[in-house]
Amino acid sequence: MSINKFPHFFSKSQNFKQMKTFTSLLFSISIMVVFTQCAGSQFVNNPPFVVESVTQHQLTDSNNNDKGTLFKIALKNVDTNAISFEKIYFNNKGTNVLMALTDENTLITAKFVRNISGRNLVLHKDPKKEIGNKPPVLVEKPPFKMKDNEAVLTYTENGITKYFKLENIKKGKAVIQN
Template identity: 35%
Template sequence: MKWFSYIFFSLIFTLSSCSSQKTFVKEAPFTTGDVTCQYWAGGRAESGSGTKLKIPVGQLDKEGVTFAQAFFRGKVADLKMVKNSDEMYAEANFSNKMDKPDIVMHADPKKEVGNKPPKLQKENPFELSENECVISYTENGELKYLKIDNVKELKPKMYQ
C-alpha cells in the first residue's frame, strides 16, 4: 500500500509541473502593425552584427502594460519602446557581437583567480518558425506572451 501511495503522489507531482508551460494570449491590449526584421552588420569586425526586430504598437488600451522581451530565431532580447514622429515601436536588437574577454592562463591556478566564467545565453523556450516571434509583456503585474506571425524581412543594412 505504501508503494502505491508513493507512486501516486510522484505521478501527481510530475504531471502538475506540466501546467507551468507558457501559453499565448488570444487578444492583446494593443495592436501590432507589420512586424519587420532587418539584418545589420557594422563596418568593422569589432562592431559586430545582428538582427533588429521592429514591432509597430498602436492603440494601447491600458496603462499598466510594459513590454519585456522578444523571442525570435532562437534568441532572446529585451524590448525597448521608441517613438518616431507619431508612431510607437517596440524594438529588439539581437546582437551577434563577438566579445572575447581577456583571460589569464597560467600554470599557477592562483593567478587565474580574476577570470570570470562566460555568461550563458538565455534560451528560447518557444518552438518558432523563421518568420514567427513572441513578445512578452506585463499587464497589471501578470506576465503574458503574444505570438506574432508573418515577420517580414527587409534588405540587410551594411554600415561603413
C-alpha cells in the same frame, strides 16, 4: 518499547491509511501545478493591441562586419497603463525590449548583439596566471520551440505574463552601428 504498547490510533492499518491519504494529496497537488504551468505558457491569439509591422535589420559596423540583429515592431491601440512589454525571443535567444511612443503608434525595439570580439583566454598549468579570464556571457534560451521566421513577444497585462507569436518577419535594410 514495542508498538503494541501505544494506543490504538498508532496501529499499522491507521498509519497506512494516513500515508495513502498523504500520498494521494501530494500527487494531486503535483498534477495541478504541472497543468497550471503548462497553461501559463500558451500563446495569446488575440492580443489587446494591433501589430502594424515587424522587421528585423542586420546590425553592422563601418567595416560591414555582422554585429547582430535589430528588431522593430510597430503596434497600434496599446493601453500603456495596462500593458508593459518585457522580452522578445528570436533564433533561440532572448533579450529585453525598449518601448517608444509616437503620435501614431507604439514602437518596440530590441537588439540581439553578437559578441564577435575575440576573447583572449589565458590557459596555463598555473591557475594563478588565468585570473584575468572572464566567464562567458550566458544567452537566455526561450522557454518554447519556434520556427526560423518566428519571434515571441512577452508582455504583462494587468500583472499576468502573456506570450504573442510574431510570424512572417520582414527583413529590412542593414543598420550601421559603431
